[in-house]
Amino acid sequence: MDQKWNESDTEVFLRYGRVFVPERGELAKTFIDLIPANHDEDFVVVDIATGGGWLTETIASTFPKAHVIALDGSPEMLKYTKDRLEQYADRLEFRHFDLFDASWLNDLPNKVRCFVSSLAIHHLSFQQKQDLFKKLYSNLQNNGVLLIADIVKPVNEIGRRSMSRSWDDVTKKQSLKLEGNLQAYEYFLNAEWNLFEHPGDPVDKPSTLMEQLNALQQAGFSDIDAWWVKAGHALFGGYKY
Numbered sequence: 027m028d029q030k031w032n033e034s035d036t037e038v039f040l041r042y043g044r045v046f047v048p049e050r051g052e053l054a055k056t057f058i059d060l061i062p063a064n065h066d067e068d069f070v071v072v073d074i075a076t077g078g079g080w081l082t083e084t085i086a087s088t089f090p091k092a093h094v095i096a097l098d099g100s101p102e103m104l105k106y107t108k109d110r111l112e113q114y115a116d117r118l119e120f121r122h123f124d125l126f127d128a129s130w131l132n133d134l135p136n137k138v139r140c141f142v143s144s145l146a147i148h149h150l151s152f153q154q155k156q157d158l159f160k161k162l163y164s165n166l167q168n169n170g171v172l173l174i175a176d177i178v179k180p181v182n183e184i185g186r187r188s189m190s191r192s193w194d195d196v197t198k199k200q201s202l203k204l205e206g207n208l209q210a211y212e213y214f215l216n217a218e219w220n221l222f223e224h225p226g227d228p229v230d231k232p233s234t235l236m237e238q239l240n241a242l243q244q245a246g247f248s249d250i251d252a253w254w255v256k257a258g259h260a261l262f263g264g265y266k267y
């Protein structure tokens with residue numbers, strides 16, 4: 027059976043997400059850099075597992091005519107984010123979806139310019155990721171892009187130790203910088219959030235970056251790359267022409 031994210035993770039992530047995710051500000055800018063659209067264009071973006079909505083918000087605020095379909099499986103997340111982003115209500119659509127059931131793809135508009143996702147695809151097995159990449163490719167318009175920011179699986183023990191150390195360091199630094207104290211960092215340690223140090227939660231099934239780049243190629247994508255990599259997290263994807 028597919029292991030599911032639960033609502034207690036939702037609460038923690040809403041409270042501490044900005045501390046636990048390495049360099050979210052830089053990540054946001056990199057997503058924007060890579061979206062193939064002019065700033066005044068009217069186009070459709072789908073955010074797969076929007077969570078607290080930082081990526082949906084970044085896109086809606088940068089592209090004033092973009093329509094964003096924001097999906098999530100948590101009713102609590104969806105309500106929180108819909109309320110929080112009310113100022114963009116005329117251009118945002120919030121939909122409940124299940125990452126493990128691709129039927130949500132049947133209800134999309136004809137033309138989707140971008141599929142984006144942050145920290146969700148690693149809940150799928152490698153086979154499920156391969157299947158999803160193929161389906162996203164066929165649902166993307168020409169000149170579209172799939173951009174994924176996610177945890178990646180280390181390729182060896184030396185890499186695992188480095189990713190673990192680096193995620194720890196960046197979380198400590200961000201806890202002090204963003205919250206003014208080490209409370210978030212202590213939570214990160216106590217909750218054993220660093221999965222490079224504490225693997226084994228069946229909800230997390232990261233794949234290596236290389237496996238995913240290859241899977242994107244097999245799905246048909248072009249100009250595949252990883253544009254940002256930090257502390258075992260990567261922003262990667264590919265274009266469709």
Ligand SMILES: C[S@@+](CC[C@H](N)C(=O)[O-])C[C@H]1O[C@@H](n2cnc3c(N)ncnc32)[C@H](O)[C@@H]1O
Binds near residue numbers: 081
């Ligand atoms: C780690 S959070 C990331 C949220 C957001 N994209 C971000 O970067 O802050 C993972 C999100 O995936 C959603 N999620 C996890 N498993 C899911 C599933 N099986 N179906 C739909 N959504 C799921 C959770 O509700 C949560 O909002």
